[in-house]
Amino acid sequence: MATLMLGVFTVSVGFGIMLPLLPYLIERLLGAGGDAVQVSRHTGLLTAVYTFSLFLFAPLWGRLSDQRGPRGVLLIGLLGFGVTMLVFSFVESLVALYTERFLSGMFAAAVTPVAAAVIGSVTTTEQGRARRLAFVSVTGIGGFLLGPMLSVFVTRFSAATFNLALPPGSVAIPLAATALLAFLVASSVAFSVPNDQVHSRPPKTARASGDQKAWLVPKLLVLTFIVSVGVGVFEVGLALRGKQELGLSPYQIALMFTECSLVMFVMQAIAFSPWFKPDTTRWLIAPALSVLAAGLFLVPWASDFKLMLVVIGAVAASAGILSPILTYWISAKAGSAQGWELGKQTASSSLGTTLGSAAGGVLYSTVFLPDTSFFLSASLAVLGFLLSLGLPRLLMTSTLCSRPIPVRFSTKK
Numbered sequence: 001m002a003t004l005m006l007g008v009f010t011v012s013v014g015f016g017i018m019l020p021l022l023p024y025l026i027e028r029l030l031g032a033g034g035d036a037v038q039v040s041r042h043t044g045l046l047t048a049v050y051t052f053s054l055f056l057f058a059p060l061w062g063r064l065s066d067q068r069g070p071r072g073v074l075l076i077g078l079l080g081f082g083v084t085m086l087v088f089s090f091v092e093s094l095v096a097l098y099t100e101r102f103l104s105g106m107f108a109a110a111v112t113p114v115a116a117a118v119i120g121s122v123t124t125t126e127q128g129r130a131r132r133l134a135f136v137s138v139t140g141i142g143g144f145l146l147g148p149m150l151s152v153f154v155t156r157f158s159a160a161t162f163n164l165a166l167p168p169g170s171v172a173i174p175l176a177a178t179a180l181l182a183f184l185v186a187s188s189v190a191f192s193v194p195n196d197q198v199h200s201r202p203p204k205t206a207r208a209s210g211d212q213k214a215w216l217v218p219k220l221l222v223l224t225f226i227v228s229v230g231v232g233v234f235e236v237g238l239a240l241r242g243k244q245e246l247g248l249s250p251y252q253i254a255l256m257f258t259e260c261s262l263v264m265f266v267m268q269a270i271a272f273s274p275w276f277k278p279d280t281t282r283w284l285i286a287p288a289l290s291v292l293a294a295g296l297f298l299v300p301w302a303s304d305f306k307l308m309l310v311v312i313g314a315v316a317a318s319a320g321i322l323s324p325i326l327t328y329w330i331s332a333k334a335g336s337a338q339g340w341e342l343g344k345q346t347a348s349s350s351l352g353t354t355l356g357s358a359a360g361g362v363l364y365s366t367v368f369l370p371d372t373s374f375f376l377s378a379s380l381a382v383l384g385f386l387l388s389l390g391l392p393r394l395l396m397t398s399t400l401c402s403r404p405i406p407v408r409f410s411t412k413k
Contacts, residue, residue: 016147044361053105054350062343077110082182232356264320
């Protein structure tokens with residue numbers, strides 16, 4: 001469990017670690033010919049390239065994990081991720097930057113859904129499944145949102161300790177440090193993660209619940225997509241709005257992301273605490289979507305750093321609690337296809353983040369529509385709220401006749 005969480009944390013850090021430095025790096029690479037519009041556009045597109053790569057490859061890695069076992073897939077993902085980070089850590093050009101983001105996303109897609117699939121397969125109780133999937137979700141969110149703060153800290157510490165003269169926005173040290181972490185976690189995976197394939201024997205009433213399951217999982221995937229669009233718009237908006245409109249420093253921008261992680265930790269700890277049964281989390285989906293819509297709508301009205309912290313708390317609380325809840329219910333309906341279904345969820349999440357990040361960067365760069373992306377994502381969250389109103393009853397009905405019985409088969413060592 002610790003190894004799986006470290007793997008998810010590593011690839012999440014690899015994504016978040018560049019966010020506070022990205023606008024400054026792009027500004028430097030563009031040179032004198034660059035302007036705020038180009039910086040905004042490239043910031044959004046570079047973020048979108050990473051998540052689009054996740055969208056393309058996550059289901060494929062998940063299916064391969066179901067067929068061949070998870071250990072090999074996790075090793076390929078972590079080693080490939082580390083090599084990509086290390087190779088591109090000292091190559092500075094826009095083309096290299098886009099290539100690094102795509103390759104990093106491709107290998108990261110082999111880690112997060114497969115780690116969740118392992119947990120969903122081997123856990124025999126609903127309480128254990130919910131708690132462990134929440135741990136993985138918290139780890140992923142924490143890596144993504146602590147990444148910006150770690151990026152600033154590692155860069156400053158290295159420059160001061162070794163007397164390095166780093167150019168503005170340099171990502172060489174953060175990427176190299178992330179690569180080293182990926183190699184260390186890969187060595188732990190090789191020794192601690194079994195390659196057993198775990199299957200679930202379908203219950204006798206599975207046919208009766210087939211129609212409900214076929215309808216419920218796509219609906220949960222749609223909600224995952226909607227939440228991810230909001231998160232994609234929000235994360236790009238934090239970096240761009242903080243730098244261009246509020247005049248914040250990289251440290252303050254990183255601090256905003258860190259606040260997100262702390263709020264998400266607290267909310268997920270409450271939702272999946274021993275005082276709440278996993279089945280009761282279905283009642284939190286609609287309220288969390290309503291808070292997400294309100295928070296995204298209010299982002300453009302936050303005119304200073306303190307107001308931004310308040311809005312960030314609302315968005316972080318809602319998005320943070322929705323992610324593990326949706327993961328839990330999709331895993332609960334996945335049966336023996338844990339890797340495939342959770343890979344599709346990662347793909348839905350990545351597609352939403354891709355579109356949200358691209359829209360956030362492109363629309364923010366326009367003169368007349370800088371805040372349109374926030375209003376559009378808030379409208380999508382309202383639609384998600386309406387779609388989720390009937391979920392509690394349907395999720396409970398299908399759960400009563402669709403819980404799998406875990407069966408372990410002998411496999412290759």
